Amino acid sequence: MFDFFHKKTPEKLFYATDMHAHLIPGVDDGAPDTGTSTYCLAGLNELGVTRQLLTPHVTQHTFENTRDTLAAPFAELKAAIAEAGIPVDVMHSAEYRLDDFFKKNVLGPDDFMLLPNNHVLIENSFVVQILEFEEIVFELKSRGYQPILAHPERYFYYREKREKYKQLQQYEVELQVNILSFAGHYGKHEREIAWWMLENGLVDYIGTDMHRRSHMDELRHFATTRDFRRLIKLQKVKNDTAFI
């Protein structure tokens, strides 16, 4: 059946600053090469992104990234962006998994790769939340950092107890939902929580968390849907005001 509500031309995104993506080539489970990075950044720019904050994973054993390990691949990315003529400003911080590596090597020497304005992007384990979560948040805040928790809609142990989301807000942890969660990319439960959070004023930021070409293709398609237009109307994100 012909869908009268389905537009073929994507709408523009409702923010110009995307603050979560894995597009530094070859440093985590994101873009493996500069071709993938520039494909995604050019696609994002077509949807209205002019500033991309890159957030490579920092996780124990798998991606123990530091400023040093990221310097050369980031320079390579910048050169590829310039060569391709993509009008997007890029900078990088990191997405920190709260694990032993974080406690020892980041929190210990206070060596954060920050988002602008002292924001720090953190993520939980998908298996179980670290026991010291509250202490770490308190410690970060006492040092003057504003923690942003990445994709809270994806942690099943929060989904089972929705009051957790309001508790996080009370701790003054800002919450960032992945845009493709609203499209059902990660599953129906993630989708349901993403919309519930939005309707309950629990979404501070929306990010692409882009890792690969298929994420860009899905986003481009999502931007043609009725759900996307509903998202544009309901969202009140701080993407363009918090990182100046």
Ligand SMILES: [Fe+2]
């Ligand atoms: Fe991420």
